[in-house]
Amino acid sequence: MSKSIKNIGLFGFGQVGQGLYTVIxxxxxxxxSIRKIVxxxxxxxxxxxxxxxxxxKNEILDDQDIDIIVEAIDDxxxxxxxxxxxxxxxxxxxxxxxxxxxxxxxxxxELQKKHNATLLYExxxxxxxxxxxxxxxxFRHEQLKSIQGIFNGTSNFILSRIFNENLHYEEALKQxxxxxxxxxxxxxxxxxxxxxxxxxxxxxxxxxxxLKPEEVINFGIDNxxxxxxxxxxxxxxxxKVLATLIAEDGAVxxxxxxxxxxxxNKFYExxxxxxxxxxxxxxxxxxxxxxxxxxxxxxxxxxxxxxxDLVNGQHYAYEKSASADLTDETNLLLEIxxxxxxxxxxxGLNFISTSETDLPEGNQFIIGYVTLKNLKExxxxxxxxxxxxxxxxLRTLKSNxxxxxxxxxSTEEKTYV
Amino acid sequence: MSKSIKNIGLFGFGQVGQGLYTVIxxxxxxxxSIRKIVxxxxxxxxxxxxxxxxxxKNEILDDQDIDIIVEAIDDxxxxxxxxxxxxxxxxxxxxxxxxxxxxxxxxxxELQKKHNATLLYExxxxxxxxxxxxxxxxFRHEQLKSIQGIFNGTSNFILSRIFNENLHYEEALKQxxxxxxxxxxxxxxxxxxxxxxxxxxxxxxxxxxxLKPEEVINFGIDNxxxxxxxxxxxxxxxxKVLATLIAEDGAVxxxxxxxxxxxxNKFYExxxxxxxxxxxxxxxxxxxxxxxxxxxxxxxxxxxxxxxDLVNGQHYAYEKSASADLTDETNLLLEIxxxxxxxxxxxGLNFISTSETDLPEGNQFIIGYVTLKNLKExxxxxxxxxxxxxxxxLRTLKSNxxxxxxxxxSTEEKTYV
Numbered sequence: 001m002s003k004s005i006k007n008i009g010l011f012g013f014g015q016v017g018q019g020l021y022t023v024i025x026x027x028x029x030x031x032x033s034i035r036k037i038v039x040x041x042x043x044x045x046x047x048x049x050x051x052x053x054x055x056x057k058n059e060i061l062d063d064q065d066i067d068i069i070v071e072a073i074d075d076x077x078x079x080x081x082x083x084x085x086x087x088x089x090x091x092x093x094x095x096x097x098x099x100x101x102x103x104x105x106x107x108x109x110e111l112q113k114k115h116n117a118t119l120l121y122e123x124x125x126x127x128x129x130x131x132x133x134x135x136x137x138x139f140r141h142e143q144l145k146s147i148q149g150i151f152n153g154t155s156n157f158i159l160s161r162i163f164n165e166n167l168h169y170e171e172a173l174k175q176x177x178x179x180x181x182x183x184x185x186x187x188x189x190x191x192x193x194x195x196x197x198x199x200x201x202x203x204x205x206x207x208x209x210x211l212k213p214e215e216v217i218n219f220g221i222d223n224x225x226x227x228x229x230x231x232x233x234x235x236x237x238x239x240k241v242l243a244t245l246i247a248e249d250g251a252v253x254x255x256x257x258x259x260x261x262x263x264x265n266k267f268y269e270x271x272x273x274x275x276x277x278x279x280x281x282x283x284x285x286x287x288x289x290x291x292x293x294x295x296x297x298x299x300x301x302x303x304x305x306x307x308x309d310l311v312n313g314q315h316y317a318y319e320k321s322a323s324a325d326l327t328d329e330t331n332l333l334l335e336i337x338x339x340x341x342x343x344x345x346x347x348g349l350n351f352i353s354t355s356e357t358d359l360p361e362g363n364q365f366i367i368g369y370v371t372l373k374n375l376k377e378x379x380x381x382x383x384x385x386x387x388x389x390x391x392x393x394l395r396t397l398k399s400n401x402x403x404x405x406x407x408x409x410s411t412e413e414k415t416y417v
Numbered sequence: 418m419s420k421s422i423k424n425i426g427l428f429g430f431g432q433v434g435q436g437l438y439t440v441i442x443x444x445x446x447x448x449x450s451i452r453k454i455v456x457x458x459x460x461x462x463x464x465x466x467x468x469x470x471x472x473x474k475n476e477i478l479d480d481q482d483i484d485i486i487v488e489a490i491d492d493x494x495x496x497x498x499x500x501x502x503x504x505x506x507x508x509x510x511x512x513x514x515x516x517x518x519x520x521x522x523x524x525x526x527e528l529q530k531k532h533n534a535t536l537l538y539e540x541x542x543x544x545x546x547x548x549x550x551x552x553x554x555x556f557r558h559e560q561l562k563s564i565q566g567i568f569n570g571t572s573n574f575i576l577s578r579i580f581n582e583n584l585h586y587e588e589a590l591k592q593x594x595x596x597x598x599x600x601x602x603x604x605x606x607x608x609x610x611x612x613x614x615x616x617x618x619x620x621x622x623x624x625x626x627x628l629k630p631e632e633v634i635n636f637g638i639d640n641x642x643x644x645x646x647x648x649x650x651x652x653x654x655x656x657k658v659l660a661t662l663i664a665e666d667g668a669v670x671x672x673x674x675x676x677x678x679x680x681x682n683k684f685y686e687x688x689x690x691x692x693x694x695x696x697x698x699x700x701x702x703x704x705x706x707x708x709x710x711x712x713x714x715x716x717x718x719x720x721x722x723x724x725x726d727l728v729n730g731q732h733y734a735y736e737k738s739a740s741a742d743l744t745d746e747t748n749l750l751l752e753i754x755x756x757x758x759x760x761x762x763x764x765g766l767n768f769i770s771t772s773e774t775d776l777p778e779g780n781q782f783i784i785g786y787v788t789l790k791n792l793k794e795x796x797x798x799x800x801x802x803x804x805x806x807x808x809x810x811l812r813t814l815k816s817n818x819x820x821x822x823x824x825x826x827s828t829e830e831k832t833y834v
Binding site for chain 1: 547554559715
């Protein structure tokens, strides 16, 4: 590639594609420009000249003058086909599809090696916060203790509206949809599949662990009822969906669950579509990053930076490696608030130590420790019966010490910063 | 450089040098290793084999087998001599001396260009937070609105002890010295010269503005008395020394001053030796980063990352450029709490709008707006007479709107996140 201006071929012109287009236009950057945009819908009015538009993916994939291919379409299966074909053609590729990357991670890494091609995907995690490159470069040789964060701007937006403006879940969801933060089918966001895919990606770059999405439990916010919100309010808690990766006793554990967070918890004040990530590193201390996590321009910015990194010959190091000892999920004990309608599920969870209370309406909840293993097994039934799991604490069977000291019921008073 | 392991020549084996040594040893990194450490004091017992040690700077500068030169000595004049000589020999160089970089910035950039050499200095600002590379790479093409932060771990540590443990300034300073955070002459830290040097460095990478340290006002914490602390406590404020860079009306303004911060301000909870930096960017939103800002290992980590970046052929882009219109310092209006003993200085400040109160002991304080220009002119007298300046707000003459909405007396309730 000796040309001074690289040509970008862009797939998709939705939120991310238009964000990239705007950011490049406004940046004054002269290293690359968009040469072709392939879209699906011929009928839609577009803000760009029709010369730029195409409707056949081979207009980009077969064009030898295109140096960098940016995949920004909604359909993750088709996204994988495009990215795979591009890597096989030894191209430089950018994607922001977390689902596609998480579901095909090993194959995507393999394809890059085999064809000496490069794939970057900063826009797939935490929007504007450059967390993948920080992990892959800056923390490359540091054995991290944990990564925890708010990775889903949509569910955080909904929770902010519920807690700060007393909206009902349905109203808050509607607002998120009206503002373009939530899709018409919000399952990925509100049931926490989206932050799970992101967790899989950070597990690789932060800990060198290759996880499959189905190995990581996820539970979202769509089962909450007025009692859960009331419980949070009475204790001065907010609810935040936190993705957690934690290295302990030689293993790396991962889960995505709603958490009660108190005022001494840094995630307490992260509101609306903002994301936050906390990296606990032995030398650097607890690093905490916040920034916009959703929206056209923040994601466009992240994709633009991947384009610039490709122009500069950057690629991910994938230097960390570790064996994920996820088999010992009996070692991790999660303290949870569990509201249930079916005694059988509660019994299946096999609570270790508990405190139980009756709620007025005949619903019941319980707070106590369960193993990650038992929680994983019961989670489908919990979701389908409208029951609720909210994390309140964490320890291991071996250590018997809280692993995060900022949990609301944590006995230790210590805060991180 | 075709060798697979690069050789590092290290100047100095104090806090930073030992931190680098430890981080490399523990990292398992195989890209570079320390070949020679040149130190001043022959008598001191060192934790490394005497084979590694040398006492003449030419043992490193003249050794053609040394690929990367790390400068980590205390004396900023001698540091510049070493770095200059190394760049003239076309070497790859790392430094963490903020004073040296800030005082010789233009010449250091010129030397790199002229000799096709590279200098990196991530360890010079905010310890473990990789803020320079974020600005130089990730935010390279984004027109930033402002950068604000706690850049000095020592003064922040002292303020934490004063506010959280009711220590007197002298006791808190002594603790900081005992813990190795403050030097025996703490002037650079407590009078905020240190964060000023860092501000100069970030002005270049964040805004493309080349400032001289003497152009940026700095005021520290060593003049505070019990009345100032009481005033803060009564209003539920803490005191934090904030460095500020703000782009407004086509100019970039810079200053380092103590601030009253209320509970709605993100800097409120940054305690002890931690640093924090807030970057307000149009696409990314308000990004906020925290991490350890002082200490051997955090700085060692930053230097280690510079070494790795040099191994990977990285250099700073210095791509932003802007003319610093610092001549119009009458346009920036700082709202300050000013406690004074000499009416003349107060009159020299030429307060625009004020509210005045008498303090019990006959001291006097006043809160009101002054121009950055008048404050700069009076600052030497303010410092020498034991008077105190604490920022409480900011606006421009033209806009008449608060530029930061998280100031304690700000009329707007909006917080950033």
